[in-house]
Amino acid sequence: xxxxxxxxxxxxxxxxxxxxxxxxxxxxxxxxxxxxxxxxxxxxxxxxxxxxxxxxxxxxxxxxxxxxxxxxxxxxxxxxxxxxxxxxxxxxxxxxxxxxxxxxxxxxxxxxxxxxxxxxxxxxxxxxxxxxxxxxxxxxxxxxxxxxxxxxxxxxxxxxxxxxxxxxxxxxxxxxxxxxxxxxxxxxxxxxxxxxxxxxxxxxxxxxxxxxxxxxxxxxxxxxxxxxxxxxxxxxxxxxxxxxxxxxxxxxxxxxxxxxxxxxxxxxxxxxxxxxxxxxxxxxxxxxxxxxxxxxxxxxxxx
Numbered sequence: 001x002x003x004x005x006x007x008x009x010x011x012x013x014x015x016x017x018x019x020x021x022x023x024x025x026x027x028x029x030x031x032x033x034x035x036x037x038x039x040x041x042x043x044x045x046x047x048x049x050x051x052x053x054x055x056x057x058x059x060x061x062x063x064x065x066x067x068x069x070x071x072x073x074x075x076x077x078x079x080x081x082x083x084x085x086x087x088x089x090x091x092x093x094x095x096x097x098x099x100x101x102x103x104x105x106x107x108x109x110x111x112x113x114x115x116x117x118x119x120x121x122x123x124x125x126x127x128x129x130x131x132x133x134x135x136x137x138x139x140x141x142x143x144x145x146x147x148x149x150x151x152x153x154x155x156x157x158x159x160x161x162x163x164x165x166x167x168x169x170x171x172x173x174x175x176x177x178x179x180x181x182x183x184x185x186x187x188x189x190x191x192x193x194x195x196x197x198x199x200x201x202x203x204x205x206x207x208x209x210x211x212x213x214x215x216x217x218x219x220x221x222x223x224x225x226x227x228x229x230x231x232x233x234x235x236x237x238x239x240x241x242x243x244x245x246x247x248x249x250x251x252x253x254x255x256x257x258x259x260x261x262x263x264x265x266x267x268x269x270x271x272x273x274x275x276x277x278x279x280x281x282x283x284x285x286x287x288x289x290x291x292x293x294x295x296x297x298x299x300x301x302x303x
Contacts, residue, residue: 018059019092020112026054031107034158036168037290039117040175042153044068048105053077055099056092062118062135064111064178065090066150073103076139084140087147091182093135109150111171120240120249121179123204128183129194130240136184143181149174161291162299169300194237199224203235211251212274217243252288255281259297266293 020043024030028047035041071084077099084090084106092098094115119130126133153170157163195203203220220243221231235243251273258269270281285293 018061019056019063019110022054022056022059026052032158034164034167036164036171038168038172039114040168040171041112042158042167042171043110043112044107044154045110046105046107047102049102051101051103053099053101055097057097058095059092060094062094062113062115063090063092064113064146064150064174065092066109066147067106068109068151068154069107070105071108074100074106076100079139082140087142088140089138089143089146089150090140091135091138091178093137095134096137098137098139109154111150111153111174113175116240118175118179119183121176122183123200123239125176125179126183127197127201129200129238131194131237132185133179133183134186135178136182138182141182143177146174146177146181149177161295165289165291165296165299193234195224195234200238204239207247207250210274211247211254212272214274215247248284248288251275252285255285255293256289256296259293260300262297262301269293 020033020041023045026047027049028045031044031046033041033043067084067086067088069086071086071088074084075082115134116130118135119133122128122130122133149170153167153174156167156170158167194200203224206220206223207215217228217232220235221228224231224234226234232242235246239246241249255269255273258264258272264272266281267278270278273281275281275284282292285291285296289296291299
C-alpha cells in the first residue's frame with residue numbers, strides 16, 4: 001500500500017491548501033504544482049480508483065476545478081446522478097462542504113486562491129464591495145472561456161520565472177471570468193458601516209484618474225467630507241484594505257497593464273503610475289511581482 005505524501009506546508013501568503021492536502025491523503029497522484037504569487041497556486045492531479053469517497057470540509061480557501069480527462073462516473077453525494085466529463089468545471093468556495101464519490105480514472109486541474117484575492121477585484125470589475133460577494137458553490141458547470149483558459153494553463157510550462165509570470169497572467173484572467181460568472185452575493189444580514197456606494201465610486205474614480213500624482217489620505221478625506229481617521233476606517237470596510245494599500249495595488253495593476261504595451265519606456269510607465277523615480281518604481285514593482293519591470297515585460301511580451 002502506497003503511503004500518501006506529506007501535506008503541503010502553509011505558504012506565507014496565507015493559503016493553507018486544505019483541498020490540496022486532502023487530496024494528498026488519497027491515492028491521487030500529483031503531476032505538477034506551482035506557487036503563482038498573488039495568493040494563488042495551481043496543480044494538476046491524476047487519480048484512478050475503483051471507488052473512493054473524498055470530503056472537503058470548509059477548506060478556508062477557494063478552489064476552481066477543471067476536468068481534463070475522464071470523470072464520467074465521478075459524482076458529488078449531494079447531487080447524485082450528475083457526473084463529470086472533460087471541460088466541466090467545479091467552483092468550491094472557502095466555506096463549502098462536499099463529499100465526492102470518485103470512480104475509474106480522472107485527471108483535473110486545480111487553481112487555489114484566497115477569498116480576499118477573489119473579491120478585491122469586485123470594486124473595479126463589478127462596482128461591488130468585496131464584503132458583499134463570494135464564490136458560488138457550483139458543480140459541473142460549463143463555461144467555454146474559463147475551460148479554454150484552464151486548458152491553456154495545462155499546456156504552459158510552470159518552471160522558470162518567465163514561464164510562471166505567464167501562468168500568473170492567465171490565472172488572473174481566469175479569475176476575472178470566474179468572478180463575473182460565478183460571483184454571488186453573500187447570505188448575510190444588512191451590511192453595516194462603510195461608505196455609501198456613490199462615495200465609494202467617487203473615491204475609486206478619483207484614485208484611478210490621479211494615479212500619476214501624489215494622493216494623500218487628507219485629499220481623500222476632503223473629497224469625502226470626513227475626518228482622516230473616519231475616512232480610513234470606512235475606506236477599509238468598503239474596499240477591503242486601507243487607502244495606502246489600495247492605491248499601491250492600483251498603481252501596480254496599472255504598471256502591469258502599461259508594461260504589456262511595447263511602445264512605452266520604463267520611465268514613462270513609472271511617471272504614469274505616480275512613482276517618484278525609476279528606482280522607486282523598480283523597487284516597488286519587484287517587491288509586489290518578484291521580478292523587475294523589464295523582466296516582467298520580457299516575459300509577458302516574449303521579447
